[in-house]
Amino acid sequence: MGKSANNMSVALFGGTFNPIHFGHLNLASELADYLQVESVRMLPCAIPAHRETPNISAEQRLAMLELAIDGNPSLVADDLELKRGDTSYSIDTVGYIRQAIGLQTPLFFCIGMDALLSIHSWHRWTELLDYCHIVACSRPDYELPSNGVVAKWIDQHLCNDLTQVKKQSHGCLHLCKIPLLDISSTAIRDNIKYEKNIDHMTSESVVNYIKQHSLYE
Numbered sequence: 001m002g003k004s005a006n007n008m009s010v011a012l013f014g015g016t017f018n019p020i021h022f023g024h025l026n027l028a029s030e031l032a033d034y035l036q037v038e039s040v041r042m043l044p045c046a047i048p049a050h051r052e053t054p055n056i057s058a059e060q061r062l063a064m065l066e067l068a069i070d071g072n073p074s075l076v077a078d079d080l081e082l083k084r085g086d087t088s089y090s091i092d093t094v095g096y097i098r099q100a101i102g103l104q105t106p107l108f109f110c111i112g113m114d115a116l117l118s119i120h121s122w123h124r125w126t127e128l129l130d131y132c133h134i135v136a137c138s139r140p141d142y143e144l145p146s147n148g149v150v151a152k153w154i155d156q157h158l159c160n161d162l163t164q165v166k167k168q169s170h171g172c173l174h175l176c177k178i179p180l181l182d183i184s185s186t187a188i189r190d191n192i193k194y195e196k197n198i199d200h201m202t203s204e205s206v207v208n209y210i211k212q213h214s215l216y217e
Contacts, residue, residue, distance in 0.1 A: 009106040009166065010097065011035050011135075014043040014081070014090065016185070017061050018054040019210065020068045021202040023183040025075070027137060030178045031110050032074040035135065035162075040110070041078040042069065045088035056215055058082045067205040091124040094131040098170070106169050107132040112180075113142040116173075120150050129157055133165055133172045139180060192216040 013028050024042070032040045044061045048054075054061060062079055069075040080096065081088040094109055101107065109132045111119075116136040119125050128134060134157075145151040157173040159165050165172045183201050191198045193216065199207055210216065 009035065009037045009108065010101055011037045011040045011108040011110060012043060012078075012093070012097065012132075013040050013110045014045055014088070014093070016048050016054050017042070017044045017065050018056065018185050019061065019188060019202060019206055019215070020065045021183045021185060021188055021206075022200075023181040025068060025072075025203070026181055027178060028075050028110075029072065031108075031135070031137075031176075034176055034178065035108055036166075037108070039074055039076045041076050043078045043081050043093065045081050046085050047087045060209075060213065060215065064206045064209055067209055068203045070205065089123040091122070091127055091131075094128060098131040104169055106166055108135050109133065110135045110137070112137055113139045116154075117142065117145065117150065120153075126153070129171050129173070132170050133168070133174060135174050135176060137178050137180065138175045189216045 011031060013024075013031065015024065017024060028040045028042055032038075042065060044058065044065060046058055059082075062077060062082060065077045069077060081093060084092070090109065094107065098107060109128065111134060113136055116134070119128075122128075144154060154173060157171065159172040159174055162174060162176075165174050188198050188201050190196075191201070192210065198210075
């Protein structure tokens with residue numbers, strides 16, 4: 001599916017990126033094409049709200065992200081959350097970007113299915129769709145809840161027609177099926193710890209950066 005040069009939609013893809021890997025890069029590139037956006041903004045978080053604080057600096061995570069996406073015009077490194085410096089709450093990020101882009105521009109906040117299923121634990125989660133659409137990448141091994149507060153919220157906001165979603169600036173939950181590579185940052189860190197190869201898991205530039213700075217050892 002080709003991208004429209006006149007499409008002013010904005011897509012966000014956040015994470016710790018500790019470190020960035022081919023799974024992140026493939027998913028973000030596929031999302032750019034699927035959503036027909038000029039680029040996907042990849043936002044490393046400063047202090048994650050739902051996992052341990054990374055043991056390397058924010059600057060190093062950002063540097064690896066910039067190395068990994070170099071030459072890929074569909075992906076952009078955005079240091080918004082790093083500059084803010086405190087706990088990275090998604091509601092603050094989408095609120096800030098909504099203010100910056102105006103009320104009419106479609107804003108897509110891209111998450112994984114695991115995040116969707118636990119979204120009720122997020123700070124002010126019921127307000128997210130007041131600012132953006134949420135695009136959740138489904139996986140074969142995840143099922144949507146059939147009851148409870150998240151199930152009710154999904155039922156209220158789910159829209160399977162992306163064309164209809166894009167006619168609005170916010171307010172919809174959309175599920176997309178993009179194949180996910182079986183790679184994780186945890187596996188990369190474990191491989192480094194046990195002196196195993198990571199060349200197949202992330203870009204050569206990131207591998208070299210990790211070696212140069214003796215990260216995750």
